[in-house]
Amino acid sequence: MHPITRFSFPTTIIYGPGALGELPGALQELSVRKPLVVTDAGFAGTGTYQMFIEVLDNAAIPYAQYAGVQPNPQDKDVKEAAYAYKESTCDCIIGIGGGSPMDTAKAVAVLSAMGGSIGDYDIQEGGGSRITSELPPVIAIPTTAGTGSEVGKCAVITSSSQGRKFMVCHPGMLPKRAILDPQLTVSLPAHLTAATGMDALTHNIESLTSPEFHPMCDGIAVKGIELAVQNLERAVQDPGDIDARGFMMLASMMGAVAFQKDLGACHSLSHALSAVCALQHGLANAVCLVPVMQFNLDAASRQYQIVAACFGVRTQDMSEKEAAMAAIERIKELNRSIGIPASLKELGVRKDQFDEIVEKAYRDPCHATNPKPCTKEDLKLILQNAWEG
Numbered sequence: 001m002h003p004i005t006r007f008s009f010p011t012t013i014i015y016g017p018g019a020l021g022e023l024p025g026a027l028q029e030l031s032v033r034k035p036l037v038v039t040d041a042g043f044a045g046t047g048t049y050q051m052f053i054e055v056l057d058n059a060a061i062p063y064a065q066y067a068g069v070q071p072n073p074q075d076k077d078v079k080e081a082a083y084a085y086k087e088s089t090c091d092c093i094i095g096i097g098g099g100s101p102m103d104t105a106k107a108v109a110v111l112s113a114m115g116g117s118i119g120d121y122d123i124q125e126g127g128g129s130r131i132t133s134e135l136p137p138v139i140a141i142p143t144t145a146g147t148g149s150e151v152g153k154c155a156v157i158t159s160s161s162q163g164r165k166f167m168v169c170h171p172g173m174l175p176k177r178a179i180l181d182p183q184l185t186v187s188l189p190a191h192l193t194a195a196t197g198m199d200a201l202t203h204n205i206e207s208l209t210s211p212e213f214h215p216m217c218d219g220i221a222v223k224g225i226e227l228a229v230q231n232l233e234r235a236v237q238d239p240g241d242i243d244a245r246g247f248m249m250l251a252s253m254m255g256a257v258a259f260q261k262d263l264g265a266c267h268s269l270s271h272a273l274s275a276v277c278a279l280q281h282g283l284a285n286a287v288c289l290v291p292v293m294q295f296n297l298d299a300a301s302r303q304y305q306i307v308a309a310c311f312g313v314r315t316q317d318m319s320e321k322e323a324a325m326a327a328i329e330r331i332k333e334l335n336r337s338i339g340i341p342a343s344l345k346e347l348g349v350r351k352d353q354f355d356e357i358v359e360k361a362y363r364d365p366c367h368a369t370n371p372k373p374c375t376k377e378d379l380k381l382i383l384q385n386a387w388e389g
Protein backbone atom coordinates (compact mmCIF):
# COMPACT_ATOMS: atom_id res chain seq x y z
CA MET A 1 0.00 0.00 0.00
CA HIS A 2 1.30 3.47 -0.83
CA PRO A 3 2.34 5.73 2.04
CA ILE A 4 0.62 9.08 2.71
CA THR A 5 2.90 11.52 0.89
CA ARG A 6 3.10 15.27 0.26
CA PHE A 7 4.14 16.35 -3.23
CA SER A 8 5.36 19.95 -3.46
CA PHE A 9 7.00 21.97 -6.27
CA PRO A 10 6.75 25.50 -4.90
CA THR A 11 9.50 27.56 -6.61
CA THR A 12 8.35 29.80 -9.46
CA ILE A 13 10.83 29.30 -12.31
CA ILE A 14 11.41 31.99 -14.94
CA TYR A 15 13.24 30.38 -17.86
CA GLY A 16 14.62 31.47 -21.21
CA PRO A 17 17.35 33.48 -22.97
CA GLY A 18 17.04 37.02 -21.57
CA ALA A 19 15.13 35.91 -18.44
CA LEU A 20 17.53 37.99 -16.32
CA GLY A 21 15.53 41.04 -17.44
CA GLU A 22 12.59 39.69 -15.41
CA LEU A 23 14.47 40.27 -12.12
CA PRO A 24 13.01 43.73 -11.27
CA GLY A 25 9.50 42.37 -11.82
CA ALA A 26 10.27 39.38 -9.61
CA LEU A 27 11.44 41.66 -6.78
CA GLN A 28 8.28 43.72 -7.17
CA GLU A 29 6.08 40.60 -7.03
CA LEU A 30 7.72 39.67 -3.74
CA SER A 31 7.22 43.20 -2.33
CA VAL A 32 10.88 43.60 -1.37
CA ARG A 33 12.98 46.74 -1.79
CA LYS A 34 16.66 46.02 -1.07
CA PRO A 35 18.41 42.72 -1.88
CA LEU A 36 21.75 41.49 -0.57
CA VAL A 37 23.55 40.08 -3.62
CA VAL A 38 25.61 37.01 -2.66
CA THR A 39 28.28 35.77 -5.07
CA ASP A 40 31.96 34.76 -5.29
CA ALA A 41 34.94 36.95 -6.14
CA GLY A 42 35.62 35.17 -9.45
CA PHE A 43 32.12 35.72 -10.82
CA ALA A 44 31.94 39.28 -9.42
CA GLY A 45 34.82 40.18 -11.78
CA THR A 46 33.08 39.00 -14.96
CA GLY A 47 31.17 40.87 -17.65
CA THR A 48 28.19 38.63 -16.93
CA TYR A 49 28.06 39.98 -13.38
CA GLN A 50 28.23 43.53 -14.73
CA MET A 51 25.25 42.70 -16.96
CA PHE A 52 23.36 41.58 -13.84
CA ILE A 53 24.29 44.76 -11.92
CA GLU A 54 23.07 46.86 -14.86
CA VAL A 55 19.66 45.21 -14.61
CA LEU A 56 19.44 46.39 -10.96
CA ASP A 57 20.87 49.85 -11.73
CA ASN A 58 18.62 50.44 -14.73
CA ALA A 59 15.60 49.69 -12.56
CA ALA A 60 16.97 51.97 -9.76
CA ILE A 61 16.92 49.08 -7.28
CA PRO A 62 19.20 49.65 -4.24
CA TYR A 63 21.31 46.67 -3.19
CA ALA A 64 24.25 45.54 -1.05
CA GLN A 65 26.84 42.97 -2.12
CA TYR A 66 28.77 40.12 -0.50
CA ALA A 67 31.31 38.62 -2.93
CA GLY A 68 33.37 36.48 -0.54
CA VAL A 69 31.81 33.03 -1.07
CA GLN A 70 34.45 30.28 -1.39
CA PRO A 71 34.19 27.30 -3.79
CA ASN A 72 33.01 25.02 -0.94
CA PRO A 73 31.23 27.67 1.15
CA GLN A 74 32.26 27.79 4.78
CA ASP A 75 30.30 28.70 7.91
CA LYS A 76 32.32 31.91 8.19
CA ASP A 77 31.21 33.01 4.67
CA VAL A 78 27.61 32.67 5.84
CA LYS A 79 28.38 34.65 9.00
CA GLU A 80 30.03 37.49 7.06
CA ALA A 81 27.23 37.67 4.49
CA ALA A 82 24.56 37.64 7.23
CA TYR A 83 26.42 40.54 8.87
CA ALA A 84 26.35 42.46 5.56
CA TYR A 85 22.61 41.73 5.26
CA LYS A 86 21.93 43.19 8.69
CA GLU A 87 24.30 46.18 8.35
CA SER A 88 22.75 47.19 5.02
CA THR A 89 19.16 46.66 6.22
CA CYS A 90 18.31 44.34 3.34
CA ASP A 91 15.00 42.50 3.11
CA CYS A 92 15.76 39.71 0.62
CA ILE A 93 18.74 37.80 -0.76
CA ILE A 94 19.81 37.15 -4.35
CA GLY A 95 22.23 34.25 -4.79
CA ILE A 96 23.93 34.49 -8.20
CA GLY A 97 26.62 32.10 -9.46
CA GLY A 98 27.14 28.36 -9.08
CA GLY A 99 25.88 26.21 -6.23
CA SER A 100 28.12 27.84 -3.63
CA PRO A 101 26.67 31.38 -3.77
CA MET A 102 23.11 30.04 -4.04
CA ASP A 103 23.62 27.73 -1.03
CA THR A 104 25.22 30.58 0.91
CA ALA A 105 22.26 32.85 0.06
CA LYS A 106 19.84 30.27 1.49
CA ALA A 107 21.98 29.83 4.61
CA VAL A 108 22.08 33.63 5.06
CA ALA A 109 18.28 33.61 5.05
CA VAL A 110 18.37 31.16 7.98
CA LEU A 111 21.03 33.02 9.94
CA SER A 112 19.53 36.48 9.46
CA ALA A 113 16.15 35.26 10.73
CA MET A 114 17.34 32.91 13.48
CA GLY A 115 20.77 34.14 14.65
CA GLY A 116 23.45 31.90 16.18
CA SER A 117 25.90 30.00 13.98
CA ILE A 118 24.84 28.15 10.81
CA GLY A 119 26.27 24.93 12.32
CA ASP A 120 23.41 25.09 14.88
CA TYR A 121 21.03 24.12 12.04
CA ASP A 122 22.91 21.00 10.81
CA ILE A 123 20.17 18.50 9.87
CA GLN A 124 22.17 15.61 11.33
CA GLU A 125 21.96 17.34 14.71
CA GLY A 126 18.22 17.95 14.38
CA GLY A 127 18.78 21.52 13.23
CA GLY A 128 15.82 21.68 10.82
CA SER A 129 13.35 21.82 13.70
CA ARG A 130 15.23 24.81 15.19
CA ILE A 131 14.29 26.97 12.17
CA THR A 132 11.07 28.39 13.54
CA SER A 133 10.83 31.95 12.13
CA GLU A 134 9.75 33.03 8.68
CA LEU A 135 12.83 33.47 6.47
CA PRO A 136 13.48 36.40 4.12
CA PRO A 137 12.82 35.54 0.46
CA VAL A 138 15.65 34.21 -1.69
CA ILE A 139 15.94 34.68 -5.46
CA ALA A 140 18.38 32.25 -7.08
CA ILE A 141 20.11 32.94 -10.39
CA PRO A 142 22.33 30.06 -11.51
CA THR A 143 25.26 30.70 -13.86
CA THR A 144 26.17 27.02 -14.17
CA ALA A 145 23.98 24.06 -15.07
CA GLY A 146 24.63 21.46 -12.40
CA THR A 147 23.69 21.85 -8.77
CA GLY A 148 20.08 22.87 -9.21
CA SER A 149 20.40 24.65 -5.87
CA GLU A 150 17.91 27.21 -7.24
CA VAL A 151 15.04 24.81 -6.58
CA GLY A 152 16.41 23.05 -3.48
CA LYS A 153 15.59 23.55 0.18
CA CYS A 154 19.11 22.71 1.40
CA ALA A 155 22.50 24.36 1.68
CA VAL A 156 25.75 22.39 1.89
CA ILE A 157 28.20 24.23 4.15
CA THR A 158 31.72 23.29 5.28
CA SER A 159 32.58 23.57 8.96
CA SER A 160 35.81 25.60 9.15
CA SER A 161 36.75 24.00 12.47
CA GLN A 162 35.97 20.34 11.60
CA GLY A 163 36.63 20.38 7.84
CA ARG A 164 33.44 18.41 7.20
CA LYS A 165 30.42 19.30 5.12
CA PHE A 166 27.01 19.52 6.71
CA MET A 167 23.57 20.28 5.37
CA VAL A 168 21.00 22.80 6.48
CA CYS A 169 17.52 22.11 5.09
CA HIS A 170 14.15 23.73 5.57
CA PRO A 171 11.17 24.38 3.26
CA GLY A 172 11.49 28.11 4.05
CA MET A 173 14.91 28.09 2.35
CA LEU A 174 13.38 27.25 -1.04
CA PRO A 175 13.96 30.22 -3.33
CA LYS A 176 10.73 32.10 -4.06
CA ARG A 177 11.94 32.73 -7.62
CA ALA A 178 14.57 30.97 -9.77
CA ILE A 179 15.70 32.85 -12.85
CA LEU A 180 17.18 30.48 -15.45
CA ASP A 181 18.82 32.43 -18.26
CA PRO A 182 21.00 30.20 -20.47
CA GLN A 183 22.90 33.28 -21.72
CA LEU A 184 24.51 33.43 -18.26
CA THR A 185 26.20 30.06 -18.84
CA VAL A 186 27.80 30.58 -22.28
CA SER A 187 31.11 31.84 -20.86
CA LEU A 188 31.51 28.83 -18.57
CA PRO A 189 34.76 27.00 -19.51
CA ALA A 190 34.39 23.56 -21.13
CA HIS A 191 35.79 21.61 -18.16
CA LEU A 192 33.25 23.22 -15.80
CA THR A 193 30.40 22.74 -18.27
CA ALA A 194 31.36 19.05 -18.34
CA ALA A 195 31.73 18.60 -14.57
CA THR A 196 28.60 20.55 -13.59
CA GLY A 197 26.62 18.81 -16.34
CA MET A 198 27.62 15.40 -14.95
CA ASP A 199 26.47 16.57 -11.52
CA ALA A 200 23.04 17.33 -13.04
CA LEU A 201 22.94 13.92 -14.73
CA THR A 202 23.95 12.18 -11.47
CA HIS A 203 21.15 13.96 -9.57
CA ASN A 204 18.59 12.69 -12.07
CA ILE A 205 19.94 9.13 -12.07
CA GLU A 206 20.33 8.84 -8.28
CA SER A 207 16.84 10.31 -7.76
CA LEU A 208 15.35 7.80 -10.17
CA THR A 209 16.96 4.90 -8.29
CA SER A 210 16.12 6.21 -4.80
CA PRO A 211 13.52 3.91 -3.23
CA GLU A 212 11.46 6.83 -1.85
CA PHE A 213 7.87 6.90 -3.18
CA HIS A 214 7.47 9.88 -5.53
CA PRO A 215 6.17 9.03 -9.02
CA MET A 216 6.08 12.73 -10.02
CA CYS A 217 9.79 13.11 -9.31
CA ASP A 218 10.48 9.84 -11.15
CA GLY A 219 8.88 11.32 -14.28
CA ILE A 220 10.88 14.53 -13.93
CA ALA A 221 14.10 12.56 -13.43
CA VAL A 222 13.58 10.54 -16.62
CA LYS A 223 13.09 13.71 -18.70
CA GLY A 224 16.07 15.30 -16.94
CA ILE A 225 18.26 12.33 -17.86
CA GLU A 226 17.10 12.53 -21.49
CA LEU A 227 17.86 16.28 -21.72
CA ALA A 228 21.28 15.87 -20.10
CA VAL A 229 22.50 12.94 -22.20
CA GLN A 230 21.28 14.56 -25.42
CA ASN A 231 22.73 18.02 -24.77
CA LEU A 232 25.80 17.85 -22.52
CA GLU A 233 28.28 16.95 -25.27
CA ARG A 234 26.82 19.71 -27.49
CA ALA A 235 27.15 22.30 -24.72
CA VAL A 236 30.78 21.30 -24.05
CA GLN A 237 31.80 21.30 -27.71
CA ASP A 238 29.91 24.42 -28.79
CA PRO A 239 29.71 26.81 -25.81
CA GLY A 240 27.51 29.26 -27.73
CA ASP A 241 24.82 26.66 -28.52
CA ILE A 242 22.07 28.43 -26.58
CA ASP A 243 19.54 25.62 -27.02
CA ALA A 244 21.96 23.04 -25.59
CA ARG A 245 22.83 25.43 -22.75
CA GLY A 246 19.14 25.97 -22.07
CA PHE A 247 18.34 22.26 -22.02
CA MET A 248 21.26 21.69 -19.61
CA MET A 249 19.89 24.39 -17.29
CA LEU A 250 16.54 22.64 -17.37
CA ALA A 251 18.15 19.21 -16.77
CA SER A 252 20.00 20.70 -13.80
CA MET A 253 16.85 22.25 -12.34
CA MET A 254 14.86 19.06 -12.94
CA GLY A 255 17.55 16.94 -11.26
CA ALA A 256 17.30 19.05 -8.14
CA VAL A 257 13.50 18.93 -8.17
CA ALA A 258 13.75 15.15 -8.51
CA PHE A 259 16.17 14.78 -5.62
CA GLN A 260 13.41 15.62 -3.21
CA LYS A 261 13.58 11.79 -3.30
CA ASP A 262 17.17 12.07 -2.04
CA LEU A 263 20.30 10.77 -3.73
CA GLY A 264 22.62 7.78 -3.42
CA ALA A 265 26.13 6.45 -2.80
CA CYS A 266 27.72 8.51 -5.59
CA HIS A 267 26.91 11.71 -3.71
CA SER A 268 28.15 10.33 -0.38
CA LEU A 269 31.52 9.56 -2.00
CA SER A 270 31.58 12.85 -3.85
CA HIS A 271 30.91 14.87 -0.69
CA ALA A 272 33.75 13.03 1.06
CA LEU A 273 36.13 13.49 -1.91
CA SER A 274 35.46 17.25 -1.91
CA ALA A 275 36.06 17.49 1.85
CA VAL A 276 39.23 15.34 1.95
CA CYS A 277 40.82 16.01 -1.47
CA ALA A 278 39.15 19.34 -2.47
CA LEU A 279 37.82 17.72 -5.66
CA GLN A 280 35.22 19.70 -7.59
CA HIS A 281 31.83 18.20 -6.73
CA GLY A 282 30.63 17.44 -10.26
CA LEU A 283 33.97 15.99 -11.28
CA ALA A 284 33.97 13.63 -8.28
CA ASN A 285 30.43 12.51 -9.19
CA ALA A 286 31.39 11.99 -12.84
CA VAL A 287 34.26 9.66 -11.92
CA CYS A 288 32.32 7.76 -9.21
CA LEU A 289 29.05 7.35 -11.17
CA VAL A 290 30.12 4.34 -13.26
CA PRO A 291 31.50 2.25 -10.33
CA VAL A 292 28.40 3.15 -8.27
CA MET A 293 26.13 2.00 -11.11
CA GLN A 294 28.16 -1.22 -11.42
CA PHE A 295 27.68 -1.81 -7.67
CA ASN A 296 23.91 -1.14 -8.02
CA LEU A 297 23.46 -3.16 -11.21
CA ASP A 298 21.17 -5.88 -9.83
CA ALA A 299 19.20 -3.58 -7.53
CA ALA A 300 18.58 -0.85 -10.12
CA SER A 301 18.61 -2.59 -13.50
CA ARG A 302 14.98 -1.55 -14.16
CA GLN A 303 15.86 2.14 -13.79
CA TYR A 304 19.17 1.79 -15.64
CA GLN A 305 17.25 0.25 -18.54
CA ILE A 306 15.37 3.58 -18.75
CA VAL A 307 18.71 5.44 -18.69
CA ALA A 308 19.84 3.34 -21.68
CA ALA A 309 16.65 4.25 -23.56
CA CYS A 310 17.33 7.96 -22.88
CA PHE A 311 20.65 7.50 -24.68
CA GLY A 312 18.73 6.06 -27.65
CA VAL A 313 19.78 2.44 -27.03
CA ARG A 314 17.26 -0.02 -28.56
CA THR A 315 16.48 -1.78 -25.30
CA GLN A 316 13.56 -3.82 -26.70
CA ASP A 317 15.92 -6.54 -27.90
CA MET A 318 17.83 -6.78 -24.61
CA SER A 319 17.29 -8.27 -21.19
CA GLU A 320 16.89 -5.73 -18.39
CA LYS A 321 20.44 -6.44 -17.19
CA GLU A 322 21.92 -6.12 -20.69
CA ALA A 323 20.20 -2.77 -21.11
CA ALA A 324 21.48 -1.63 -17.70
CA MET A 325 25.02 -2.60 -18.69
CA ALA A 326 24.59 -0.68 -21.95
CA ALA A 327 23.61 2.41 -19.91
CA ILE A 328 26.83 2.13 -17.90
CA GLU A 329 28.86 1.87 -21.12
CA ARG A 330 27.14 4.98 -22.51
CA ILE A 331 27.95 6.94 -19.34
CA LYS A 332 31.60 5.91 -19.73
CA GLU A 333 31.56 7.10 -23.37
CA LEU A 334 29.90 10.38 -22.41
CA ASN A 335 32.58 11.01 -19.76
CA ARG A 336 35.30 10.33 -22.36
CA SER A 337 33.70 12.58 -24.98
CA ILE A 338 33.53 15.58 -22.62
CA GLY A 339 37.07 15.19 -21.26
CA ILE A 340 36.36 13.77 -17.78
CA PRO A 341 39.44 11.91 -16.44
CA ALA A 342 38.88 8.15 -16.21
CA SER A 343 40.04 7.66 -12.59
CA LEU A 344 40.47 9.30 -9.19
CA LYS A 345 44.16 8.34 -9.47
CA GLU A 346 44.50 10.79 -12.38
CA LEU A 347 42.89 13.47 -10.21
CA GLY A 348 45.60 13.10 -7.56
CA VAL A 349 43.61 11.17 -4.94
CA ARG A 350 46.02 9.06 -2.83
CA LYS A 351 45.42 5.59 -1.44
CA ASP A 352 46.46 6.76 2.04
CA GLN A 353 43.39 9.04 1.97
CA PHE A 354 40.97 6.13 1.47
CA ASP A 355 40.14 5.50 5.15
CA GLU A 356 39.25 9.14 5.77
CA ILE A 357 37.18 9.32 2.56
CA VAL A 358 35.28 6.13 3.42
CA GLU A 359 34.67 7.28 7.00
CA LYS A 360 33.22 10.60 5.79
CA ALA A 361 31.22 8.97 2.98
CA TYR A 362 29.71 6.49 5.44
CA ARG A 363 28.63 9.34 7.75
CA ASP A 364 27.05 11.19 4.81
CA PRO A 365 23.26 10.68 4.69
CA CYS A 366 22.90 10.37 0.89
CA HIS A 367 23.68 6.64 0.66
CA ALA A 368 20.70 5.88 2.92
CA THR A 369 18.59 6.05 -0.28
CA ASN A 370 21.04 4.14 -2.49
CA PRO A 371 19.06 1.33 -4.19
CA LYS A 372 21.43 -1.19 -2.59
CA PRO A 373 22.47 -0.68 1.05
CA CYS A 374 26.16 0.23 1.47
CA THR A 375 28.49 -0.94 4.22
CA LYS A 376 31.84 0.77 4.79
CA GLU A 377 33.48 -2.12 2.94
CA ASP A 378 31.15 -1.57 -0.03
CA LEU A 379 32.03 2.13 -0.16
CA LYS A 380 35.73 1.24 -0.02
CA LEU A 381 35.31 -1.19 -2.91
CA ILE A 382 33.48 1.43 -5.02
CA LEU A 383 36.19 3.98 -4.15
CA GLN A 384 38.92 1.53 -5.15
CA ASN A 385 37.19 0.94 -8.51
CA ALA A 386 36.79 4.69 -9.09
CA TRP A 387 40.48 5.18 -8.22
CA GLU A 388 41.61 2.60 -10.76
CA GLY A 389 39.10 3.68 -13.44
Ligand SMILES: [Fe+2]
Pocket (backbone or CB within 6 Å): 147, 199, 203, 267, 281, 285
Ligand atom coordinates in the same frame (compact mmCIF):
# COMPACT_ATOMS: atom_id res chain seq x y z
FE1 LIG B 1 25.40 17.08 -6.68
